[in-house]
Amino acid sequence: MANAYAEYETKLPKSIMEEVKQHAAGATDAKLKKILAAVYIEYQRALVDPGEAVGNVAAESIGEPGTQMTLDTFHFAGVSEMNVTMGLPRLIEVLDARKTIGTAMMEVYLLPPYNAGQDIKKIAEKIKETSFREYILEFHIDVLEANMTIKLDKTKMDMVDATPDKLIKVLLKGLKGFEFTAIGTDTIVAKSAAKDEQLKDIYHLKEKIKDVYVNGVKGIKMVLPVKRGEEFLIVTAGTNLKKILAIEGVDTTRTTTNNIYEVEELLGIEAARQSIINEMNKVLDNQGIDIDVRHIMLASDTMSMSGHMLGISRYGIVKEKPSVLARASFETPLKHIFNAAITGEEDHLNSVIENVMLNQPVPLGTGLPRIVVRHFPKKVVKKAKAEVEA
Amino acid sequence: MPKKTPKKRSEAEEKPNFVVSDHVLVPKHEVCTEAEKKEVFDQYKVQPHQLPRITASDPAIRHLGVKVGDVIRITRKSDTAGEAVFYRIVSSE
Known part of the structure; x- marks a missing residue:
């Protein structure tokens, strides 16, 4: 039984073999051979x-x-x-x-236990590119002291285990010429390090500080945990496959962009x-x-x-495409023809469109095979030679 | 000292923590032996330059240690044939 299949294993595609195996499960060896032969003929007929x-x-x-x-x-x-x-x-x-591309998106699959929904919000929050603006609850600018008090969003900070001290480190990296001090667990005071025009600096800072990159994967603008079938995954706007695959808990075999x-x-x-x-x-x-x-x-x-x-x-x-005429016939014809003229390009007329242009048979369908005809059969040539010699 | 930091980073980036061949999008890539190579050329009656190409630096074959001119057998999962074999020749760029 297995022998009959073995012969066609390389001749027929896997999906057809499986179909035959399924439908002809009870067939005898001789019958099976006949079936496979018939299937093979039908397959050959269906090929392009x-x-x-x-x-x-x-x-x-x-x-x-x-x-x-x-x-x-x-x-x-x-x-x-x-x-x-x-x-x-x-x-x-x-x-x-x-x-x-217009809408860059990723589907981030997660490994168990995260794909069951555990900590999914936390992971999503970690993936998302976050700027400092999202941590700010309110600004307070003291004109006399020339400093700015920033009230931070405590719930947001807890999500990514951030503390004012950690945030200050990030701010110092992104902004030059300012001093930051943490007060309590949710307040930062900013002061300009410059000697004069401190207040002007502070006003500038108020806008600049919003765009400082804090954490997350660069390029990921939005995250959306969704449930698909039995498991949870994260759909993102913006892509960065390389960085996402490096994150722990991400299923590196299925995550795509x-x-x-x-x-x-x-x-x-x-x-x-x-x-x-x-x-x-x-x-x-x-x-x-x-x-x-x-x-x-x-x-x-x-x-x-x-x-x-x-x-x-x-x-x-x-x-x-190797052919000048084929390239010229698609878009911007003059550009291609001029360039070909300058560099002295040749066209061997091997493809379809250039032959259409020159009113010749195209190498397609029945135009593809060529017949080589010997004008005179060997016998005739021999005879003629003999006559000439005689 | 400041020169060392970018170096370390690039090393870490070169070694990703995932296996490329494990990804669902990546089919099986194998290098053909010389005999198999000849068989491919004979079977399809093609010259090496007529085969589809794959770059030597392609992530899916980078670890196989291939050289330019090698033929890679790719066993794809196909919607129509179940499994389809495809060949690519390694090119330099």
Whole structure:
């Protein structure tokens, strides 16, 4: 029984093998062989023919349902909620392999016991980039003394185990020319170290001090603990995969970001390829559009071909094309033709578009195979030679 | 003294506390032997420059100690085929 399977193990994909195994569980050895042979023929028949214009098919298959998508970013009026880039703008962003994306987000998975909800707020608070403004309850500026009393938010401080002394250390790092003294557990007094115009400095300080970075992961603007299924995870606005993965308690096997470049840099080109597929699927699912994953895989494979992520744009994969005419036919034709003329570039007319331009058969489908014809059969040549000699 | 601090930091950053190959997005990467390499070229009837590329500094293969010209076998999890084998050739940049 196992022998019959072994023969086709390398010939058929795993998913088809499993399907056969499931459906033909009770079959005898001889029957199984027949089944597998029939499946193999059917599989061969289903394969794409050499020379098929798969790129065109993919472009049409993604493009047509794409017209049904939301054309603009959603704005949630009034609520201080995030404006999430979705629909067509997001799709374009992914396919262009943009470095800066509209809504950078991360899904931070946690290891047990944190994923059951334990201390989730504390972890979320630790991850979030915090500036000093969030610790301030109120300012009080004493004009006569030329100092400023800052009342601190005690509950906020307890969340990250901060004390006025710790905060002062951070403030001294971020601001030059001021002296800070802690009073009690929730007050800091600031005084300018300059000799004159101390009051002016203090007023400046009042604004500057708000933006001093205190703790958390740089780039993480917002955190939102959510429950998905049975476990808790943290969704963030802003990304910094590298720093997040270094935090204890974070599940380093599942935490992801929607910034493809960060994925490429940290996890490699293959991970970035998968990430593009995931991101596109996310958009398409969201919009209720059904596109065969093969088309998306093709786009993603093409983008990752060179070992780096290249967008489907004139700066990305189009730039990599060897043909001058193919590049010129996409965007900015004059630029490409001028440059090619200056450097004396050659075009070997190996691809489709340049042959269309020159009114020649394209290497696609039946145009791909070439037939080499020997004008005179060997016999004829021999005969002619003999005649000449005679 | 002040010169030492940035050095220490970069060392700590170079050694991340996570394993790249454990991540769900990262498929299995293996280096092909010379015989396997030839088999790949024969099977697909391709020249080395026609294979998709992967940089030698790619995080997923950095620890494998590869050199330029090696062929990497990547076993992906596929939505359509269950498991799909893909090949990339190591390039310098």
